[in-house]
Amino acid sequence: MATKHSRAAARLMISPAVLLLLGWMIVPLAMTLYFSFLRYNLLMPGMEEWTGLTNYEFFVTDPAFFTALLNTLLLVGGVLLITVIGGTLLALLLDQPMFGQGIVRILVIAPFFVMPTVSALVWKNMFLNPVNGLFAHIAGFMGLPAYDFLGQAPLASIIGIVAWQWLPFATLILLTAFQSLDQEQLEAAEMDGASALSRFWYIMLPHLARAITVVILIQTIFLLSIFAEILVTTNGGPGVASTNLTYLIYVQSLLQFDVGGGSAGGVIAIILANIVAIFLMRMIGKNLEA
Amino acid sequence: MGRIVLNKVRKSFGEVEVIPPLDLEIEDGEFVVFVGPSGCGKSTLLRLIAGLEDVSSGAIEIDGVNATSKRPSERGLAMVFQSYALYPHMSVKKNIAFPMKMAGMPVAEQEERIAAAAKALNLTDYLHRKPGQLSGGQRQRVAIGRAIVREPQAFLFDEPLSNLDAALRVNMRLEISELHQTLKTTMVYVTHDQVEAMTMADKIVVLRAGHIEQVGSPLELYRNPRNKFVAGFIGSPKMNFIEGERAASRGAHTIGIRPEHIDLSVDPVEGAIVGKIGVSEHLGSDTFAHVHCEGIGLMNVRVSGEADIHAGDTVYLQPQEHNLHRFGEDGLAITL
Amino acid sequence: MARAITNRRKTINTAVAWAIGIAIFFPILWIFILSFKTEGNAIATPLKMFFSGWTLESYGLVMERSNYFRFFMNSVILAVGSTLLGLIIAVPAAWSMAFVPSKHTKNILMWMLSTKMLPPVGVLVPLVLLFNKLGLTDTHFGLVVVLTLINLPIIVWMLYTYFKEIPGEILEAARMDGAGLKEEVLYVLTPMAIPGMASTVLLNIILAWNEAFWTLNLTTTAAAPLTQFIASYSSPEGLFYAKLSAASIMAIAPILIMGWFSQKQLVRGLTFGAVK
Structure with a gap:
């Protein structure tokens, strides 16, 4: 394979992908960075002027920013907690011998394929709705007062919805990891006198460590950008109670037309995502060498 | 026909020179084995002949024609790979037919050759199976079948037996040797296993770090190794090397003696090497003794037949003087 | 594990796994059922709704409107x-x-x-x-x-x-x-x-x-x-359950089916090859 001819051809074949991604990365990124230093509002065209770090100052000192940052962390952390623990247990269960394993797998994996707007809307109207929602019916049946999930606990409700969407992802990947575990290792551990619990703790969990890390990192990347679920269910409200960073920037730039402020927020979001990305890239990079 | 001449062939990957300039002639119809430890460049050399790698400089001549810049498909060679490299999506029949299809051979003739090859290789019942449904030995046969139908100038084998179990390996070794006797086509065979080299080759090329250490028939290499490396590499169990006074007294830096050229006695013998048996392996036909000798270290000794020796016994070793190999400080053999 | 698992344990596994599987799948199952109901029946109490008549009416309405x-x-x-x-x-x-x-x-x-x-x-x-x-x-x-x-x-x-x-x-x-x-x-x-x-x-x-x-x-x-x-459909149309369900089912069905078929290969793609 390694002839001079093929090397030249290889370079040619790879360049469209590289150039396109380079453009996709650099052009909007440079524009965001540039706008973030401008006073730039679409309602006041022609008034753009250089303002240095003012946009950052306004964005960061806005009390909504702190709430949004906290909400972002709670959303990411909450969903991760539910999906990783739930996913591990579920994968462990699905790895056991049972009847109709394939069908259960299909049932469990299904929510992942439901588009975000559908799952948000369905949960909002059919389950969480305090009048006609299924949960309200059940509460009524048991003689309890109906609970207004999205009004009273908007963030927790969104965490629930998002966790429902991502639990299958974690389960599927952890199940795959379980299945790649060498059965002889477990049998050896059993011969060595390890109980079921210590087999899980000392053999299975270390084997899963890598898959769990991958699940956490990949989910984090996606969870930092949760948008449609919030847009459809609460619009970030009540107030800013369920606004995350992505949604805050969307409101600032596209609803309030403050391009400069929104861009400053965008730069902050990029920095946050990069911190996660560095860890993820290390993980996958290691795998590439193996 | 299948005469292959390498003229000052050199190969480097970037800064690293894998094969320094090297000359070699492979006669038509010869069975040549490249042997050496892993990383010695033997596979690279084969791939240069095949055209799968470009030579950095030098020339390769096949059948009197300069083939240096020819593409693999134009060189008229067939190759059997270590992994067999069968096409997994094609049936056995289609696998064997592939090179003929590429050459645009009429279908009737293809059928004829496939049938002949399948018969010779015991594959007739498996022609419609996919490679995934075959055993290792059968896959190996398909790979060979795919090579012979083209009637190439020469066959190239890249460690073809290393994925088979021991029993099958002995069988296939015989089959390939028989194939060579029938076809009388040049074969170039790469292996790290000196037993394969000794049993199959007309001519062995011993390689180390891209250098040719020695070229010769199996028994030439066994009798007259040119240096310590070849002496240690050819023959099993390995040749024993002794340094120091004993060597100096025979005018050498190191002397070498093969395990089968040592007389072992349980009764004291004047001037013999005294040692204690560590492990003795009783095979019936032979007995191998690992003897710890004072001032020398471990010596391997082979005794023909069933010998009554056991771990812990004190034994007296006498190397057969006329079978001694003498080496100088540079590792080269000293010829008398 | 290469050994006989007692049938009792296998039955327990099966029961628990199926219960959890159905619970996770339930929202999709629910809209699937609702999509075949009339608007009036869809907001009835769940028990009554389940035993009411089945109809394709909502699908027709969604297509039309x-x-x-x-x-x-x-x-x-x-x-x-x-x-x-x-x-x-x-x-x-x-x-x-x-x-x-x-x-x-x-x-x-x-x-x-x-x-x-x-x-x-x-x-x-x-x-x-x-x-x-x-x-x-x-x-x-x-x-x-x-x-x-x-x-x-x-x-x-x-x-x-x-x-x-x-x-x-x-x-x-x-x-x-x-x-x-x-x-x-x-x-x-x-x-x-x-x-x-x-x-x-x-x-x-x-x-x-x-x-x-x-x-x-x-x-x-x-x-x-x-x-x-x-x-x-966010609101107020989202309150027409039957219609929302029919629309949702039509939006997710093709992908759901494709997803089920490709679930084995999915893991590798989603983890960039880090888990196989």
Whole structure:
């Protein structure tokens, strides 16, 4: 394979992908960075002027920013907690011998394929709705007062919805990891006198460590950008109670037309995502060498 | 026909020179084995002949024609790979037919050759199976079948037996040797296993770090190794090397003696090497003794037949003087 | 484990796993049931609703009222279009990285992956402005390009890991057997790569179909896919349960079915080959 001819051809074949991604990365990124230093509002065209770090100052000192940052962390952390623990247990269960394993797998994996707007809307109207929602019916049946999930606990409700969407992802990947575990290792551990619990703790969990890390990192990347679920269910409200960073920037730039402020927020979001990305890239990079 | 001449062939990957300039002639119809430890460049050399790698400089001549810049498909060679490299999506029949299809051979003739090859290789019942449904030995046969139908100038084998179990390996070794006797086509065979080299080759090329250490028939290499490396590499169990006074007294830096050229006695013998048996392996036909000798270290000794020796016994070793190999400080053999 | 599991334990496993499976699947099952009810029955108490008559009425209403078909076609165009475009760009790139690796290959792959980490909201503003200026907002072309670019790293990675599994020796064997580049690609590489390419295509259609950030922000009507269509049900139309259910089922059914078929290959694609 390694002839001079093929090397030249290889370079040619790879360049469209590289150039396109380079453009996709650099052009909007440079524009965001540039706008973030401008006073730039679409309602006041022609008034753009250089303002240095003012946009950052306004964005960061806005009390909504702190709430949004906290909400972002709670959303990411909450969903991760539910999906990783739930996913591990579920994968462990699905790895056991049972009847109709394939069908259960299909049932469990299904929510992942439901588009975000559908799952948000369905949960909002059919389950969480305090009048006609299924949960309200059940509460009524048991003689309890109906609970207004999205009004009273908007963030927790969104965490629930998002966790429902991502639990299958974690389960599927952890199940795959379980299945790649060498059965002889477990049998050896059993011969060595390890109980079921210590087999899980000392053999299975270390084997899963890598898959769990991958699940956490990949989910984090996606969870930092949760948008449609919030847009459809609460619009970030009540107030800013369920606004995350992505949604805050969307409101600032596209609803309030403050391009400069929104861009400053965008730069902050990029920095946050990069911190996660560095860890993820290390993980996958290691795998590439193996 | 299948005469292959390498003229000052050199190969480097970037800064690293894998094969320094090297000359070699492979006669038509010869069975040549490249042997050496892993990383010695033997596979690279084969791939240069095949055209799968470009030579950095030098020339390769096949059948009197300069083939240096020819593409693999134009060189008229067939190759059997270590992994067999069968096409997994094609049936056995289609696998064997592939090179003929590429050459645009009429279908009737293809059928004829496939049938002949399948018969010779015991594959007739498996022609419609996919490679995934075959055993290792059968896959190996398909790979060979795919090579012979083209009637190439020469066959190239890249460690073809290393994925088979021991029993099958002995069988296939015989089959390939028989194939060579029938076809009388040049074969170039790469292996790290000196037993394969000794049993199959007309001519062995011993390689180390891209250098040719020695070229010769199996028994030439066994009798007259040119240096310590070849002496240690050819023959099993390995040749024993002794340094120091004993060597100096025979005018050498190191002397070498093969395990089968040592007389072992349980009764004291004047001037013999005294040692204690560590492990003795009783095979019936032979007995191998690992003897710890004072001032020398471990010596391997082979005794023909069933010998009554056991771990812990004190034994007296006498190397057969006329079978001694003498080496100088540079590792080269000293010829008398 | 290679041993006999008692039937009792297997039965318990089965019962627990099925209970959890059905619970997780329940919301989808629920809208599936509701979609075959009349509006009146759909808001009745659950027990009464379940035993009321079944009808296709809601599906008819959805088709009639809201140009469902146009949204559906837009989804198809965006998903299929971006996947094909992505494939055309990615196949040569993945091919060359897998079969003619250089010392930069790893860096290029990692860098491609890093573009996927860019939070979309970070480039939302410039993209909206650029799209407005170039007249790309709400066009198929604009959206196809964006969806292609956000999924390109995944396509390249998936193809790369699949191509990488095709042993180089097989391609060399083909060359020894007299195959030129054309024959090598046509008779050997393509047949061996097809399963991997198929799962890549499937995963990308799923991802593009469900993409809800750019499709919501860069389309309004003309190029709007099903994500936008469903979002328009937000309220007060969302309270028409039967109709919402029918619309939802129509929006998710194709992808759900594709997803079920490709679940085995999905893991690799979603984890960039880090878990197999």
